[in-house]
Amino acid sequence: MNSYTTRRHIWFVITIALITLGVIVSGTEIANSHGGKTHGEEAFTAFQAVQKATQLYDRLIVSGKLPEDWETDLVSIHISARGDETSRETVVQFKRTGGDPESLYFYFDHRGEYSGSNFTGK
Numbered sequence: 001m002n003s004y005t006t007r008r009h010i011w012f013v014i015t016i017a018l019i020t021l022g023v024i025v026s027g028t029e030i031a032n033s034h035g036g037k038t039h040g041e042e043a044f045t046a047f048q049a050v051q052k053a054t055q056l057y058d059r060l061i062v063s064g065k066l067p068e069d070w071e072t073d074l075v076s077i078h079i080s081a082r083g084d085e086t087s088r089e090t091v092v093q094f095k096r097t098g099g100d101p102e103s104l105y106f107y108f109d110h111r112g113e114y115s116g117s118n119f120t121g122k
Helices: 003-032 046-062
Strands: 074-082 089-096 103-109 114-118
Touching: 046 074, 046 089, 046 103, 046 114
Parallel strands: none
Antiparallel strands: 074 089, 089 103, 103 114
């Protein structure tokens, strides 16, 4: 698999993940909307989390800190949130088909600041 095909595969996976995320988030936003009021700061969205995590992920691959199979064997990207309103954290998981470890996790606080990454998800 050449570099161009690999990049296309990664962007295909990311695009599918973002479309799925958009459908899920749009349903959640409609259900939670309650017009008129503003809450000061804007919420950090799942889409923004994927964008930031993808940039970090790409940097790790380009710099050689992650081996090439993290790029060629990528199969999915999962976004989740954990914690309560004041300590909410967004987790972006990059999962590959094989190898050990199988997943890489990026963490962002409720303001969208990068707070760490690991292979355990904890």
